[in-house]
Amino acid sequence: MNALRRHRALSRIWASEPGLRGWFTTVNHTDLGRMFLAVAIFFFIVGGILAMLIRAQLASPRSAFLGPDHYNQIFTMHGTIMMFLFAIPFFEGLAVYLLPKMLGTRDLAFPRLTAYGFWCYVFGGSMMIFSLLAGVAPDSGWFMYPPLSSTIGAPGINSDFWLIGITFVEISAISAAVEITVTVLRYRAPGMSLSRMPIFAWYALVTAVMILTGFPPLILGSILLELERAFDMPFFQVAAGGDALLWQHLFWLFGHPEVYIIFLPAAGAISTILPVMARTRLMGYGWVVAAAVSLGVLSFGLWVHHMFTTGIPHMGLAFFSAASTLVAVPTAVQIFAWIGTLSKGRPSLHLPMLWLLAFFATFVIGGLTGVMVAIVPFDWQAHDTYFIVAHLHYVLVGGFVFPMLAALYYWMPHFTGRKTYFKLGNTAFWLIVPGFHGTFLLLHWAGLLGMRRRIDTYESGQGWEAINLIASISGFVMSIGFALVLIDVVINAAVAIRGSRDPWKAGTLEWAMPTPSAPYNFASLPQVTSREPLYDAPDLPVRLARGEGYLGDPSRGRRETLSVEIATGAPRYITVFPGNTVLPMLMSAVTGLFFLGMLLKTYWLVPISAIGVICCALYWAWSLGGTTREGALPVGHGPELLTAGEVADPPGWWGSIFLLLANGTFFGSLLFGYVFLWTIAPNWPPPRYAEPGLDVALAALAGAGLAALGPRLRPSTGLLLLLPGLGGLAWAGIRILARVPDPTAHAYDATLWVLMGYALLHLAVALVMALFVAARRRAGHIGAIAGGEPRIARLWSDYAVLISGIAVLAAALPGWLT
Amino acid sequence: MISVLRLSLPLGLWLASFSAVYGLHGLLCSSRWAAPPIALSERALLIGATLAAIALQALCLLILRSPRWREPDPRLRNIGLALAAVALLAAAWTMLPVVAFSSCL
Numbered sequence: 006m007n008a009l010r011r012h013r014a015l016s017r018i019w020a021s022e023p024g025l026r027g028w029f030t031t032v033n034h035t036d037l038g039r040m041f042l043a044v045a046i047f048f049f050i051v052g053g054i055l056a057m058l059i060r061a062q063l064a065s066p067r068s069a070f071l072g073p074d075h076y077n078q079i080f081t082m083h084g085t086i087m088m089f090l091f092a093i094p095f096f097e098g099l100a101v102y103l104l105p106k107m108l109g110t111r112d113l114a115f116p117r118l119t120a121y122g123f124w125c126y127v128f129g130g131s132m133m134i135f136s137l138l139a140g141v142a143p144d145s146g147w148f149m150y151p152p153l154s155s156t157i158g159a160p161g162i163n164s165d166f167w168l169i170g171i172t173f174v175e176i177s178a179i180s181a182a183v184e185i186t187v188t189v190l191r192y193r194a195p196g197m198s199l200s201r202m203p204i205f206a207w208y209a210l211v212t213a214v215m216i217l218t219g220f221p222p223l224i225l226g227s228i229l230l231e232l233e234r235a236f237d238m239p240f241f242q243v244a245a246g247g248d249a250l251l252w253q254h255l256f257w258l259f260g261h262p263e264v265y266i267i268f269l270p271a272a273g274a275i276s277t278i279l280p281v282m283a284r285t286r287l288m289g290y291g292w293v294v295a296a297a298v299s300l301g302v303l304s305f306g307l308w309v310h311h312m313f314t315t316g317i318p319h320m321g322l323a324f325f326s327a328a329s330t331l332v333a334v335p336t337a338v339q340i341f342a343w344i345g346t347l348s349k350g351r352p353s354l355h356l357p358m359l360w361l362l363a364f365f366a367t368f369v370i371g372g373l374t375g376v377m378v379a380i381v382p383f384d385w386q387a388h389d390t391y392f393i394v395a396h397l398h399y400v401l402v403g404g405f406v407f408p409m410l411a412a413l414y415y416w417m418p419h420f421t422g423r424k425t426y427f428k429l430g431n432t433a434f435w436l437i438v439p440g441f442h443g444t445f446l447l448l449h450w451a452g453l454l455g456m457r458r459r460i461d462t463y464e465s466g467q468g469w470e471a472i473n474l475i476a477s478i479s480g481f482v483m484s485i486g487f488a489l490v491l492i493d494v495v496i497n498a499a500v501a502i503r504g505s506r507d508p509w510k511a512g513t514l515e516w517a518m519p520t521p522s523a524p525y526n527f528a529s530l531p532q533v534t535s536r537e538p539l540y541d542a543p544d545l546p547v548r549l550a551r552g553e554g555y556l557g558d559p560s561r562g563r564r565e566t567l568s569v570e571i572a573t574g575a576p577r578y579i580t581v582f583p584g585n586t587v588l589p590m591l592m593s594a595v596t597g598l599f600f601l602g603m604l605l606k607t608y609w610l611v612p613i614s615a616i617g618v619i620c621c622a623l624y625w626a627w628s629l630g631g632t633t634r635e636g637a638l639p640v641g642h643g644p645e646l647l648t649a650g651e652v653a654d655p656p657g658w659w660g661s662i663f664l665l666l667a668n669g670t671f672f673g674s675l676l677f678g679y680v681f682l683w684t685i686a687p688n689w690p691p692p693r694y695a696e697p698g699l700d701v702a703l704a705a706l707a708g709a710g711l712a713a714l715g716p717r718l719r720p721s722t723g724l725l726l727l728l729p730g731l732g733g734l735a736w737a738g739i740r741i742l743a744r745v746p747d748p749t750a751h752a753y754d755a756t757l758w759v760l761m762g763y764a765l766l767h768l769a770v771a772l773v774m775a776l777f778v779a780a781r782r783r784a785g786h787i788g789a790i791a792g793g794e795p796r797i798a799r800l801w802s803d804y805a806v807l808i809s810g811i812a813v814l815a816a817a818l819p820g821w822l823t
Numbered sequence: 824m825i826s827v828l829r830l831s832l833p834l835g836l837w838l839a840s841f842s843a844v845y846g847l848h849g850l851l852c853s854s855r856w857a858a859p860p861i862a863l864s865e866r867a868l869l870i871g872a873t874l875a876a877i878a879l880q881a882l883c884l885l886i887l888r889s890p891r892w893r894e895p896d897p898r899l900r901n902i903g904l905a906l907a908a909v910a911l912l913a914a915a916w917t918m919l920p921v922v923a924f925s926s927c928l
Contacts, residue, residue: 190824305838321849
């Protein structure tokens with residue numbers, strides 16, 4: 006088969022449906038990556054317009070341009086949109102588009118999950134935009150501190166939009182994070198060991214794991230606050246045993262890692278682009294990987310530095326001040342590695358390089374002011390002033406937006422297949438960078454002069470007028486620059502001349518394909534022997550197109566790629582991807598109804614849509630795999646491999662591992678909240694503890710034993726043990742709830758309701774999965790008979806047993822100890 | 824997966840011990856926490872916990888260097904050892920306040 010016939014055959018297999026329908030049914034990562042990026046850019050425009058409204062209001066003292074109610078909504082939505090609807094999804098979009106191409110594979114691990122995440126993002130984001138247009142947008146600040154965001158401070162629906170809308174959007178982030186983690190670990194070109202991975206993949210992996218462990222505390226906080234607002238469960242109300250500081254802990258447990266979740270992908274792009282621009286290789290690859298991992302983990306030990314003014318004891322402050330200064334070290338390691346790379350190469354000042362230089366100048370300033378605010382006495386002076394506003398914009402715009410503009414211009418020839426012909430982007434650069442510094446550099450000074458954050462207006466005579474006027478004018482200059490970037494991108498994408506395959510002479514695999522890329526990425530999968538395969542084998546693209554790599558024979562007529570060993574990159578099994586389907590969009594729409602029911606307090610809709618989601622999920626899982634045992638199949642180059650349905654660790658097993666990591670973090674955060682209230686919150690102890698009796702302890706112990714043993718026996722016997730085991734644990738949970746019948750009475754009672762609700766939900770999930778696998782086995786599905794499906798179900802039932810046991814113990818412990 | 828766990832272990836351990844020492848500090852300063860059952864001051868307990876955390880990090884570094892547990896890929900091994908060293912330094916630096924600051928003020 007020649008290259009053209011192979012291309013046609015693979016295109017028939019992998020292409021999305023034509024026309025408008027294709028938009029809703031595509032599960033292809035190239036399409037979805039582009040769609041993610043386009044929607045994220047739309048939200049960036051909306052967030053930018055809001056920023057300009059803020060600057061228009063603050064340009065002069067006593068401005069009547071916006072009233073305080075509108076101003077509160079606008080600055081809250083500006084922060085919310087930029088953080089949740091632009092920065093994270095933009096990274097997701099870039100990773101969704103690039104990772105399979107860089108890793109030398111044909112798609113992400115779970116294509117339908119990519120689509121589901123995308124549609125959750127679109128529907129959740131639309132919910133937020135609707136609130137803005139309807140004038141009921143959240144208005145309590147992007148971090149939604151109670152009691153300002155509680156029903157006491159915000160009785161309307163505004164805060165509910167934030168809590169429910171953002172939780173909906175976070176499904177998208179968790180989906181993408183599971184997707185990226187499994188893809189980086191298991192879906193690479195044969196021979197691509199971990200130490201041969203492109204540096205961007207390391208950063209994406211660290212970022213994805215951070216999302217899995219960083220987002221759950223916020224999801225928990227949002228659920229607790231919404232439960233308080235909707236059902237009077239008093240988690241944050243001091244009078245009833247709650248504590249508003251709990252929200253701050255949960256929020257910043259997410260919020261500080263979030264800063265690095267935003268910065269690290271940008272650092273990944275810099276580490277990829279900078280060596281190409283400098284016509285050399287990255288200096289200190291190993292050090293950069295170590296720095297990225299260090300930064301990712303250390304960032305989880307910094308959250309209290311956002312709470313230095315809340316009255317925490319000095320020693321506690323010192324822990325977090327020390328950790329905050331420490332995090333500068335891995336950041337500096339990366340900066341020095343990049344400077345070293347520049348010094349050993351011969352940098353050329355293309356537009357991506359200009360943006361990287363802007364990044365250096367801006368991010369280093371933001372980093373240094375970050376070290377300043379890490380020092381407690383300084384933070385006490387600068388807290389909640391415009392110094393912080395300036396600092397965070399230097400870090401986020403300098404550390405994310407500028408590198409992403411470099412990325413946009415660097416990969417634009419890949420997206421479009423065209424040369425960057427028109428030079429409007431250079432003019433835009435010279436408007437944006439001076440405009441940015443004109444806006445924010447002086448705002449440090451305004452902060453030091455005492456200008457507080459979030460004020461909608463100010464009196465004259467405080468020395469802030471000139472600063473604010475200059476900042477506003479510069480802000481508009483910057484906006485004109487961003488508008489020019491947009492025009493530049495659209496014009497170049499639409500009418501610029503066709504470009505060559507690898508215009509920057511880069512060495513990574515995304516350039517080993519014609520651009521714009523075909524839906525299958527590679528006609529055959531490469532065997533990788535180095536970190537920059539194109540530098541070592543310039544003819545690789547031609548050989549791949551000729552079908553000289555793995556899986557070059559499309560005769561099986563389905564979407565196939567290879568899964569590899571994590572460490573070595575040796576081929577392990579063949580993954581067969583599902584085709585185009587409307588199911589992900591349908592399921593996300595039904596998920597949206599669930600959240601809409603909560604938002605509008607039409608609670609009858611909630612269980613109906615929950616059942617709808619379960620039905621969609623069951624149909625989704627049922628349609629995977631087949632009933633025919635295929636055995637080992639040839640993949641080219643000698644080895645014959647089984648398909649994923651016939652191995653013990655299929656992609657679903659790996660996805661479950663990382664989803665449970667996020668789930669476990671959620672549960673750990675819940676336990677943290679419980680212990681926090683127990684030890685710190687005023688108005689404890691509650692009037693009475695639950696004190697479960699011997700019957701509950703015995704039911705829980707026996708249930709846990711049976712449910713743990715069942716899945717380890719023969720399927721028929723195992724199910725007979727598992728069902729009463731899960732039932733025993735559920736009965737123990739219900740008995741505990743019967744002892745605290747009123748969840749509105751005290752934060753303790755409310756916490757037990759959430760703990761037991763979480764346990765019961767997981768027991769139900771374990772039950773459904775066990776029955777599902779049994780049904781699949783009866784229907785003759787290979788995955789349930791000889792594959793990894795029983796192992797996946799066991800993973801979930803073991804988790805349910807573990808957390809149910811801990812929940813029962815946690816409920817009993819305060820009563821036993823007092 | 825073992826390679827990834829080797830890379831994750833040192834700083835994961837730091838995060839756990841850092842959170843544990845901060846949690847212990849919170850417990851010891853809580854008004855409803857009874858006095859420790861042993862005749863040790865709050866500071867002695869915190870210093871003990873810190874020393875245990877540092878010892879654990881040192882042990883982790885030694886384990887990752889030992890022939891039995893070492894990573895076969897030399898580049899990943901170096902990255903893992905660098906992370907173990909970072910975690911050891913991080914434990915010492917971030918928990919240093921237990922010797923210098925008033926505990927519950």
